[in-house]
Amino acid sequence: MSCGCSVAKGLTTPDPAEAAVKRAMIACAQRSVLLADHTKFAGSYLARFATLSEIDMIITDMEIGPDLAATLAASGTEIVRA
Secondary structure (H helix, E strand, O other): OOOEEEOOOEEEEOOHHHHHHHHHHHHHOOOOEEEOOHHHHOOOOOEEEEOHHHOOEEEEOHHHOHHHHHHHHOOOOEEEEO
């Protein structure tokens, strides 16, 4: 299922049921890591399952761009561009 990530809305998905499962997983996790390519940061969807502050680390590709990476990192999330 497609998911999105934005500074304003956090991590989102079009499926509310999927969002509920992902919210529960993040709530139970000791550490949360998002692995997403740069295209996931281009939009957002209906159901939010996490804010950026709930994510410990985002691993993404080099195409995300340094400005967006810095904006994401400002939320307190560690950004790894690989």
